[in-house]
Amino acid sequence: MIQRIVIVVLLLLFQQSPLKALVAIDITRGNLDPLPTAISDFYFDDSIKADDSIRKSRLDKKIPELVQNNLQRSGLFFPLEKKSFIQKPEVAHATPRFEDWTFIKAQVLVTGKISLDKNQRLRVEFRLWDVVSAKELSSLAFFTTTENWRRISHMISDKVYERLTGETGYFDSRIIYVAETGPKTNRVKRLAVMDQDGHGVKYLTLGNELVLTPRFSPDNKYVTYMSYFRNLPRVYLLNIEAGIQDLVGDFPGMTFAPRFSPDSKRVIMSFAKDGNSDIYAMDIKTRVVERLTDHPSIDTSPSFSPDGSSITFNSDRSGTQQIYTMKSDGTAVKRISFGEGIYGTPVWSPRGDLIAFTKFFRNKFYIGVMRTDGSGERLLTENFYQEAPSWSPNGRVLIFYRETPSDDKGRGGNAKLWSIDLTGYNERMIETPTDASDPTWSEILTKK
Amino acid sequence: MKLVKISFIHVAVLLSLFLGACTTAQKATAPAPAPAPVAEGDAYTGTDTVKFLADGVPDRVFFSTNKFNLTTAAVNSLNKQAAFLKANANLNVTVEGHADERGTREYNLALGEKRANVVKDYLISNGIASNRIKVVSYGKERPANPASSALAWSQNRRSVTVRPN
Incomplete structure (x- = not known):
């Protein structure tokens, strides 16, 4: 499309x-x-x-x-x-x-x-x-x-x-996100794609079913996302040029939180079975599925390192939501977040040196970064609600969504896309025609 | 020396009065201690937003923040649901699991799934066949109360047992 x-x-x-x-x-x-x-x-x-x-x-x-x-x-x-x-x-x-x-x-x-x-x-x-x-x-x-x-x-x-x-640019790129309309109790959500400056919004789904967490493949050919099509929440794969959508795998339960491997050949995601969510990887071509975590706690939000050797993910196996890393075969699981509060949505930076995350502490939500061993935690922005950072292709800017509180009638709450520099400066709202959430940045469209 | 001592005693008396006042005030507003083995935490205990599968059979149960264990009130409601499902053997249901808006979207999907499955498991342990119960998690996507308040969040941390349309 x-x-x-x-x-x-x-x-x-x-x-x-x-x-x-x-x-x-x-x-x-x-x-x-x-x-x-x-x-x-x-x-x-x-x-x-x-x-x-x-x-x-x-x-x-x-x-x-x-x-x-x-x-x-x-x-x-x-x-x-x-x-x-x-x-x-x-x-x-x-x-x-x-x-x-x-x-x-x-x-x-x-x-x-x-x-x-x-x-x-x-x-x-x-x-x-x-x-x-x-x-x-x-x-x-x-x-x-x-x-x-x-x-x-x-x-x-x-x-x-x-x-x-002296760094690569990021202006020739796109952002995929979820366009939101309608009342909070019955939100209509559509996949939308636009240039990184907010221009040229195109809708990829009609809004008949709930869609969440779209992500571009690094080769910009596919989008993976979660859809409630036929009320069965599953991960889908969309071929952008052909406009063809496919179920990712044949799982007897909810699949969610998908992301591509750096070579665009695999999708990692969570699969929930009998109330337990673990992390799985599926090869897009062969459809071979590999289970990467096996733990009675919630394991979700997996994200590959740019060299494909490691995965960072979110787990509450310690009792609260924390950030972990492991090798991409599921071995060497290690907790890396130890600060106060709870941590979610870890995403590995395209430069490989940092992991961006959402943090919830004393009733506020933060977007932050830490080194891949968990050291050097730096919080970039604090707000009532914000989550799900995604890196610009050059790893200098983070885009995320922020929600404002609703009053007792459900009024006043909105969801918008924001970006902030890795330095913590230059926080900006990205204008969208409707409310918006779950943004993900594409790679640069013309690769060298 | 004497003066100083007296003033110390005064302070001690004042302090004890103050602390005493505090203790009584707390006692006056604290709810009756729960008899249940399960802590109620900040789970919603009221009846607003609750609908009924049949007369006296509430459709939903509520959970504490980040928890998926059943409270005493939840167990009471689920006992009624189990009895209702036994009396209506040809009725199948879907248990929806929900979370409040104070958590990341993906984690909340997993949490909603856990809550729905805890309810399903309880109904199964009360004699309902597992093939009669489907589960679906909506995470934080379908709040019952759209407000951003502690009350609304407690009403949204829920499972809802629904008849298929």
Whole structure:
């Protein structure tokens, strides 16, 4: 259902210098002073005639605006007012007069050109300039169609982010979540997918049955989720392109809390039998099922480490909900959470070094991170109710959902998606057309 | 020296008065001690939200926070359900397990499953055939009371025995 977009050519115009730019962002220390960034309007060059309909698309304004929104939302960039810009877009794109940009306190500058090549393909080129050291940092051109301008804008944003932070970007990615409507006692829930900036919401199910906890496969081809189809709560697999849904396994009871293995070949989940939930893995192709935990307590919320060697999960075998790790064959089970309160929904970071979690302590819910041995616990945000963090593809941002309390008539309660940096800064709500919960971030759509 | 001693005694007397007052106040509001072997915890004991499978047969039982053991009140209700099911041998039921909203979604699904199964097991031990009872967990997805209050949460930590439609 998600349209696959093929970028025809990625043309590297200038080799990136192996030396680090003078201007660089240290993203490990919080975003206390975001980088002053000038994002110039792009321009249509002479290959696009004055009466060409492409000019009506206003992509010369819309692409830089979207790049600016992305960079600003990351909290690492401070976009400067466009009206303070002195140079015209086409002049700046050729060679900026750096004094003009230093004058308005810009440290980096983004410029761009939109043209048509000989075969009438739309070409969007951007350049990133280091104003302080007066040189070009990177430059890239994309061939595309006008309809794909958002993807192009996200890819440009990723390139800027990557060049200045030294980390991979996360703007060319999507979020799957559960769209919620209706009264709290009889909520209607639908699977929904959107760009990471909240644009282009598409609904994948109709809301006839309750659906929960959708997760993308790392190859972005599948979604696994739980559905109450025919009132039998089970884990399903959705092939996004073919639009085909499949039951995962043939279990004589509830299956829930699914997640993919890093190679997208297996689904791990809980299976509840006679009141006892244990963790199982199923190979998608062979349908072979493997039982990974065997304990009379509740074992749920499993999540693989990015190298596939380990699994973190949630268990109350100690008497309260705590976080555990084990090898991916189910051996070497070890409790790692020992702080005050109870812990749930552990998720291994894509960098492998941290586990994000939900914590409930003294009537408040927290989103936090700890190292994979349980040390270095750090709580990022506290609220009445919030849970289920999911990592951005580069492991720098967490998305989760937050609920507000309802009054005695059930009014006032809502559920929204929020994101926060790993640093604990830059907490933001992500606008959605309806209430929303259970968000999961996809991998970057165009893998290198 | 003497003065100091007196003042100490005064303090002690005041303290004991204060503590005494506290103790009596507590006694006045505390509920009658439960005769049951099972602790009632913070399980709901009222009748609001309760529906009936038949005259005098409550459809639901309530649980304490994060618990799935049956309270005395729950056992009483389930005895009535078992008698009702014995008297209506052709009736099958589904036991729904529910949790309050103060827990993570996935854990609550497992907790609801545990609660529903405890009820099913109790009915089986009272002579109801296991193939007459289905269980389904809704976790925190279907609260009976939508409010975010201790009362609502206690009403939502429940199992509900329902007849199929």
